[in-house]
Amino acid sequence: MQATSKQLPKSLAREGSAQQPRTPRPRRFDPKAMLSNAEMQAALGSGLLLLIAWAVSGWSEIFSILLYIVSYSVGGWIKAKEGVETLVKERDLDVNLLMIAAALGAASIGYWNEGAMLIFIFALSGALESYTMERSKKDISSLMALKPATAVRIEKGGMSEVAIDLLAVGDQLLVRPGEIIPADGTIYRGESAVNQASITGESLPVEKSAGSDVFAGTINGEGPLYIEVTKSAENTLFAKIIKMVEEAETEVPESQRFIKRLESIYARVVVAATAALIALPPFLLDWSWSAAFYKAMVFLVVASPCALVSSIMPAMLSAISKSARKGILFKGGVHLENMAKTSVVAFDKTGTLTEGLPQVTDFIAGEGYDRNELLAVSASIEKLSRHPLAEAIVRKAEEEHLVLHVIEESTSVTGWGIEGLIKGRLWRIGKSNLLDERNEGGDEQWKALRRQLEKEGKTVSLILDGGKIAGMIALQDTVRPQAVAAVRKLQELGVKVAMLTGDRAATAEVIAGQTGVDLVFAGLLPEDKVTHIKALRNQYGNVVMVGDGVNDAPALATATVGIGMGMKGSGAALEIADVVLMNDNIEEIASTITLARRSQRIVKQNMVFAVTVIATLMLSNFLQGIALPFGVIGHEGSTILVILNGLRLLR
Known part of the structure; x- marks a missing residue:
């Protein structure tokens, strides 16, 4: 063809x-993209109308009020619609209705400017939060446009x-x-x-x-x-990523679910307290109705939980977005939240800490045999096999540019190895356990050599010329270049590193010595890995499991957070994983934990700041009395600040 x-x-x-x-192109802060956001345009339009209305108030009060009404409509329409939908569909109150009610209340007692200012700043903070979420989703799913x-x-x-x-x-x-x-x-x-x-x-x-x-x-x-x-098409890595993105966009962290539940209860309390402030003080404290209504409107503004509601998602989405740029995909904010609390990272060995590709480390020719000729013979026979060890021997011969022989006849010896006929001469290559069945002259030297190689964690094969031992081959899976740095960085964060493997204890100990892991568990079946993950969770707390194979899937599901390898990982491992390393770079795990911890610190900062501002403004309103404009700026200003604080993670 x-x-x-x-x-x-x-x-x-x-x-x-x-x-x-x-x-x-790399995504950076883009003012044009932000200004193209419909909510941002509405907020800025509302602000412009507010300024014009204030400027003409000395010339025509009626025209000024009309402009204020338009400012209310432009800035408050989206939020009012969201609030009404929540009320009708979920029969619940949210912060949107509280703020619209406060603005309308301010207008009803003649504070048009303050009400319009409240709508403008509330719309601006909402637009900033929407922009953050839209920007984060684009950073995660921009590749969907490449389909x-x-x-x-x-x-x-x-x-x-x-x-x-x-x-x-x-x-x-x-x-x-x-x-x-x-x-x-x-x-x-x-x-x-x-x-x-x-x-x-x-x-x-x-x-x-x-x-x-x-x-x-x-x-x-x-x-x-x-x-x-x-x-x-449906099984490509690309299709799996798109599925992960869809999951990430719908997954909500536990802290955000808690705030959502709190918002509903808190909104009812605020409405009830506002109604009480309007109705009771004129009778109990001899306030005028207008004074009571004014103070109630200030309370409604400063008590609304806008800043608290905006404390979590902008920071979480910014962190998820930043990770996505580095090829680390989270399937949802809950996994970022859990990753911040990591105490132990458990690695599968093969294909995760190691290359998953065995290499010839030692090739020993017996007395009377030429090394290169023996390697060429071995590779010629092994070329007919698809076993990973056979492929490693062939690669070794190709690296040394050896000419391979024509095989006249070849037979696979089930459970042991392979044999082949070259120029009428029978050669056999297979497991070194054949030594345990022999007791011929010179075998003790080969047995001693095998013991030494196996102590070093290597797999040993024998080469036989007819019935005579012609040589020995030692193979070993090599440590990934970034494995040592990945382990060290995790330990610097105070995280313990464990290795779970189905390989022999001797091999596991050698790899552990080379990488510096803290805990080693060898000779494990998939169900054994699950048992050890459960034990680590009981002993240390949050456990992250990193794996790439089908046999790792149960352990990935059992861990607090499962991380799958995107490039070489199996479909089952990617399906079950909570986080995927698209470039298989395990060195990024430590920086991702650091980022998760930073996001949690920012969330806590935001929440403490928001509660402090709300409490301070509420106390000031009752003890001393504050002007509505000050309440508007203090409350909505704090909302904008917590959103901007969350956006710091995008840098």
Whole structure:
């Protein structure tokens, strides 16, 4: 099939096709984006009308009042609508109705300017919070815009543009320079740099060539790529990310749920207290009706929990947004909240702390055998096997540029290894337990060597020339380059690091020594990992589990927070995980815990500040009396401050 010899249809070769993406840019504070927000436009319009009404009040009182009414309508319409919907649908009161009632109350006793100022600042704080949430959602889900609608499929008769939903595993695609890669697949021809920032958070494009894996939603660079599809549209990493984003947008942290419940009760109390302040003082304290109504309106303004309600979500969403930029996806604010309390991080070993790819560490040739020739023979036989250890031996021979032999005959020996015939000579490669069944001259030396290698946590295989031991191969899974730094950073935060593995104790201890983990649990089945996670939770509190395999899924579900590896992780691990490391960079876990703790500190700062301001203004109103404009500025100003404090995390 000569795909390159076919001429692309004109409809596919056009410049600026639907697949041509815009170059992604890092998101920073964007005043234009903020001003394009409908709520922000309404708030600023309300403020402008307020200023004009105040300016013309000395010239025409009636015209001034009309402008104030328009200012009320422009600034308060959205919030009034939200409040009425809550009242009608949920039969409940919220802070929106309280503030609208306070503004209308101020207007009813002639304080048009103060009421309009209250509406303006309330609308402004609401617009800021909406902008924060919208901005955070865009940071998390901006990659959804990178979902291509079509792909160029290579067929026997040429090429055709098809919907990505019609792609099947095994289909061959052409991805031209600058286009979005439409499906997960493997390159079978072509070289190019691929921008994977939308999936992994990597800042620089990654060089790809034949044999490299690519992901849907990433952007091809300067060279055409020919790709074979390896996953259907609904099973791509991209599709899984979109599902996570949808979950993240609906998940609400426990602290926010508590504030929501509190808001409902608190709003009723405030309304009842306001009614009592209007009705009782004229009879009990000999106040005038207008004085009692004025003080009640001030109370209604300063007692409303606007700042308290806005203390949590802007900070949480800012933290989730910042993490998303670095390729760390939270499925909801509750997981960020839990991560801030982390006491232990438990890692799976294979593919998490280690590369998950065994490598030949020692190749020992017996007396009378040439090392390179023996390695070439071993690789020639192992090339017929798909076992990870066999592939490691083949890679070793290829790295040393050895010429492999033609295998005349090959047989797999179930439960032990493989044997093959080269130039009429029988060679066998398999487990070193064969030594335990032998007692021939020279075997003791091989047994001693095996014991030494196994103490170092290595897996040992034997090479036999007929019935004679010709050599020994030691293999080991290597530690990920960033594992040591990841463990150290967690320990610097006061977090204990555990390792859970199904591997042998000797191997686990070696990896533990290389990485510096605090606790080691080896020889575990999936259910054993669950037992140990439960025990760690009972002993230390919040436990984060990091894993990538199907066997890690039960432990990920049992941990307080489960973190899945996005690049190499299994579908089950990604489904069950609460957080996904899109670039598999475990070094970012410590900085994510730090960010989660910062967000919790900011939430606490906001809540303490909001309660203090409310209490101070309420006491001042009763003990000394404060003017309505001061109450408006003090209360709504505190709301804006807590929102801006939460936005600090976006820096």
